[in-house]
Amino acid sequence: KQEVTQIPAALSVPEGENLVLNCSFTDSAIYNLQWFRQDPGKGLTSLLLIQSSQREQTSGRLNASLDKSSGRSTLYIAASQPGDSATYLCVCTGGGNKLTFGTGTQLKVEL
Amino acid sequence: DAGVIQSPRHEVTEMGQEVTLRCKPISGHNSLFWYRQTMMRGLELLIYFNNNVPIDDSGMPEDRFSAKMPNASFSTLKIQPSEPRDSAVYFCASRRDRGQDEKLFFGSGTQLSVL
Numbered sequence: 661k662q663e664v665t666q667i668p669a670a671l672s673v674p675e676g677e678n679l680v681l682n683c684s685f686t687d688s689a690i691y692n693l694q695w696f697r698q699d700p701g702k703g704l705t706s707l708l709l710i711q712s713s714q715r716e717q718t719s720g721r722l723n724a725s726l727d728k729s730s731g732r733s734t735l736y737i738a739a740s741q742p743g744d745s746a747t748y749l750c751v752c753t754g755g756g757n758k759l760t761f762g763t764g765t766q767l768k769v770e771l
Numbered sequence: 772d773a774g775v776i777q778s779p780r781h782e783v784t785e786m787g788q789e790v791t792l793r794c795k796p797i798s799g800h801n802s803l804f805w806y807r808q809t810m811m812r813g814l815e816l817l818i819y820f821n822n823n824v825p826i827d828d829s830g831m832p833e834d835r836f837s838a839k840m841p842n843a844s845f846s847t848l849k850i851q852p853s854e855p856r857d858s859a860v861y862f863c864a865s866r867r868d869r870g871q872d873e874k875l876f877f878g879s880g881t882q883l884s885v886l
Contacts, residue, residue: 703879709874
């Protein structure tokens with residue numbers, strides 16, 4: 661059974677800092693890994709999707725990496741802004757289109 | 772495209788009443804997922820449809836829950852009778868399954884409160 665863990669569970673940083681969010685998964689047989697953000701009271705917004713054959717994806721200030729052999733993915737946020745404050749979730753897609761959500765990291769970027 | 776559309780946004784009902792949640796997936800998407808989110812259990816998959824056919828309903832809590840997808844553009848999740856422990860945010864998500872590079876898109880959710 662796939663288990664996805666995110667560390668840290670919560671993070672508070674000053675504006676402008678570069679930061680890394682971590683995601684670990686136990687079963688490396690995944691088709692892809694997707695990072696989402698969720699704002700309070702809102703739905704999930706897709707940020708980046710990394711296919712199993714890829715090592716990383718970039719979008720603006722965001723960079724996500726994938727290392728299947730070690731069961732890890734990282735989301736790097738450069739020059740963090742208060743608007744980045746949200747909960748970040750990583751999701752693994754496995755066999756049978758089964759999605760396993762991570763435990764989430766609640767990020768707060770302070771002025 | 773307007774994205775995945777869910778209705779209602781908020782639902783407050785009394786225990787024992789029937790609740791129907793609605794979802795319109797993104798046009799062209801052939802997979803649809805219903806999720807429930809609570810503080811205690813996080814996001815849980817309830818049911819997954821592919822090409823309007825239920826593929827995996829192992830996450831449906833009990834017989835009080837049922838889901839239908841009569842066509843490619845509409846799905847419902849029904850709870851009858853509702854109970855206070857059903858209170859949660861219910862999300863619908865859709866995806867076009869064509870290779871691996873297909874993102875999952877979520878609706879804004881339905882906040883359900885059963886009193």
